[in-house]
Amino acid sequence: MNNTTERPEAFVLTGAFWVVCRNTRYLQELADRGLKVLLITPESYREHAGRCMADPDHPASLVDEVAFVDGSLDQEGSFTAGFVARARDWSRRYTIVGAYAVGETLVEPTGLLGDVLGLRGPGLRATKVCRSKYLQRWYLEEFSPASTVVPPGERAALDADALEYPVVAKPATRHSSSGVVTVADAAALRAVVAAYPAHETVLVEQKSTGQEYSVESLVQDGKVIFAAVTRKETTESAARTFVELSHSVPGVRPGQDQELLDANRAMLEALDFRDGIAHAEWRLAPGGRPHLMEVAARTPGDGLLALYQLATGAPLEPEIVRIALGETASYPQPRRWARQIYLEHEEGVLEDVHVDWPGVSATWVGDGGTWPEAEAGPVDAPPTLRAVLVLKDRDARLGPLESSEDRAVTFLIDAPTPEQLDALEERVRAAVRLTVREEAGDVVRPAA
Template identity: 35%
Template sequence: MQRLLLVGVGLTGRPYAAAARRLGVLVHAVETAERAESLAGEVDDITVCRGGSDELWAEAASAAVRTARPDGVVAFSEPHVLAAALIQDELGLPGPSLRAASLSRNKALQRARFAAAGIGQPGYLVTERLGDVGAWAAEHFPVVVKPLSSAGSAGVELVQDAQAYGETAARRACEGRLLVEQAVTGPEFSWEALVRDGKVWFANLTAKETTGPPYFVETQHRTAVEVDDATRVTVSELGTDVVEAMGMRTGIVHLEFRLTERGPAVMEVAVRTPGDRLMDLLALAYDVDWYEMVVRMALGMELPEPPRGPVRYAASYLPTGNTGVVTAVEGFDSILAHPCVVDAEVTVGPGDVIAPARSSGERVGQVVLVAEDRAGLESALDYVRRTLVVTTGHGGEVPRHG
């Protein structure tokens, strides 16, 4: 019987374990102590990780391998990518490649690699102190400041002018190395692809909506988005170029980019599970379990024929809230009863305080929707946005759209 090593599980990584078990595969999970207990009955073995750093995940993954050699390895989220890649490389197992994993964990390395490959992206600098590159920033305002290794828009911030830049430089003086990029404008998308042996098996285009500047927190995703033929070719070529530049071999790729007047500009790329329930949206849209496909590729199993296109249309809505104390949550039962709503959650209630959303962890809920056609999906999204209302003490309401 084959054995899968699952590095990190969290909440939305559990379908990897479920898929492996459906395939008759043993699952050895690596997880922190606070999450390990909740996995009882869902996996066969657990190795406890002593913390959340890349190094400690690698330590725990190496310990798991000493217990039992896996036949495949899957990384759940960003901090798990390098640990999984090291084991894949050591044992000669399918995986993204150490190069792809290293690039996934460092946005500055991505910028350097894509510049060398001639892939469209913003102008940028890497700096230990924002104040040291104020002159460069002044020539490129507005600029975006971001950490080298983060997820969920954490630490991403638009800076409009010299005064704001000086304030940001002072506020983030102790943060260490940062990336400063020229801001680019245009519709934002993500490209999700399953790649085997360097070739794209199947890919999807997702349209994104955000809160906009200064923090660009994502508030909505529509999978299987429809674009014109020229754009479709452009996106396909971009994805192929990124996969080649990264040295991506086998696994999942999540590429974020904007379509600017000068062509596509890469925001970032990762070789791990995309967030915001995108894996669920992809399964709903294409009738293919993307978690299972990742497990199959990791274990060298046969894949089915790729989908010919979407069979349904799916979206997620991720509202943010105006600041204040929550006084009421209205409409939740109504949206949950809507035939297009697959799942919904509101994470605040009366008495909770809503702060300005600066990362994905500060949104106030999520709604997953699916419809048989695009018009039905848009109608359902409009209903959810109008019906789900979170009122704060100063009179503000959710949703607040980007």
């Protein structure tokens, strides 16, 4: 690194402030390299970010400078102008050597920053397409279910009677399963589409069936250098929503994942995905044909980074940074089985979470708090409960599970075999209890 340059070298991270702080290894990795850490995040985090950055014990204290941009997730391109203004200012004051979108919010403008400055990244096509559900259906039609795009102002023209049901309605630019619902018939679809804000584009697609998976891929110079399958379970079986309730790494036994990995590689080639990490969600339809649900050009969400560390023994974040800086990267395949469970809950006011487990208590991280690191054990370590995390504050209102932000309690486990992992999950479920206050009084309910 050239320390004699007039402008200090810097790396730009982008995304929701709490997502960046939850993945503290990015901040530490960059700070350890002597790079200035710059963060672009939505305006809504200004007050919270100021408090955290002023706390020397908070990971955010490693951020050298933060810029806030105004926009809305349900309005396409609304963050771009503010992002460009802030990034142009920084490019005059710093030598920017890398950039990475940690969360979904600013993936597309981060792609623009990389293109302007010649930085390593997924590329313009990938960052543009990955932020739009309907562009994914256009560019990646061979992997996709049949779909219809409903632009703002054209909802009355939708021929709902001509579609094959059930279908899934999706707002085009949101994330975290927000607004995504299954629709059973034409009358219901007309009502659902009419209920979205008037400015939103809506994607209506034939519902794909079969087990849901994701594939996490590290890509360098356009080549997949690591890929693995995660098995997913959602609220779909009991509701019409798609809120994720569990992730398992690896998602299938070795050797049973080739069809998914082949489809995923072909999909990334169609996107001309250059450098970074991709998180693609798939279903294996009856007969084994993979259907692409959607693909993201950023870190996988929830606790997947922790799961990969538990399963492989190595963190992903240093390799992602190496790819962004043009250094040689590599990553091992899983050697243990790891799982994250989100517990369903009754509606009410959260009073407490009790964990009947030796040496483990609930860790309250609240809305947007920093998660403790889940330390990986030896490959032959016994089945282990690594953490129970409460994602809401005490006295928070718990409502129905309509998006990922509605989930309240999660735990992470790992084991040497999938059978031991399943048995451990059942034991932990029985050991975690939520105290929920309702109008009728205090009610103690076991975890679902």
